[in-house]
Amino acid sequence: MSVLAYFKSLYPIDDDLDLFFERIIEIKEFHKGDVIFEPGSYLKYIYFIETGMTRIFYYKNNKDITHYFFGPNTFSTGIESVFYQKPSLFGFQALxxxxxxxxPFQAIYELAKTNIVVNQIIQKALLDSLINFSNRFYNTQFQSALERYQLLLAENPELLQNASLGHIASYLGISQQTLSVIRGQVV
Structure with missing residues (x-):
């Protein structure tokens, strides 16, 4: 689904706003493995995944850690970077x-000051991110690795075909060996 179609499914987009979005939105295609931005980048965009699978990642002790997976019809960005002009803590990669x-965030941010629909779009993107990360935090704190793996498969069944076991293990906060044991338990 295109981002404009997504917006129109949620909000009343008039012709002027439709034209505004068509003028500012840039659509890019990325190949498997492409890094869209690295940790430490200064970001200007909110990204809407129309097709494909992506991940947000960071480096800790020279290790690549997957923070979150994103599929079609989802938004992603480094919120601290686009809102506060700080380097992003995370990188973004096509799986x-x-x-x-x-x-472009600045363009919609300025329009949101006077346009309630654009303001609602920004709020929805932020609230969706907050809810997703809140659920992730809860699951990490209160579920076993097996439960987290089962939930990940239920929510993203295509993930096993698109993400490496290393990415999945780091997302779950376990070693690849532990993930292999867990996968053997899941029927």
Whole structure:
């Protein structure tokens, strides 16, 4: 789904706003493995994944850690970077071939000051991110690795075909060996 179609499914987008979005949104295609931005980058865009699978990652002790997976019809960005002009804590990578809409944050931020629909779009993207990360925190704190793995498969069944076991293990906070044992337990 295109980002404009997604917006129109949620909000009343008039012709002027439709034209505004068509003028500012850039659509890019990425190949499997492409790094869209590295940790430490200064970001100008909110990213809407139209097709494909992506991940947000960071480095800790020279290890690549997956923080979150994103599939079609989801938003991603380094919130601290686009809102506060700080370097992003995270990087963003395509796990499959992807089609991604790049939405310049400054343009929609300025329009949101006077346009309630754009303001609601920004709020929805932020609230969706907050809810996703809140759920992730809860699951990490209160579920076993097996339960987290089962939930990940239930929510993202295509993940096993698109993410490496190393990415999945780091997302779950376990070693690849532990993930192999857990996978053997899941029927």
């Amino acid at each position: 499959t071939s992807c089609k991604i809409s790049l939405i």
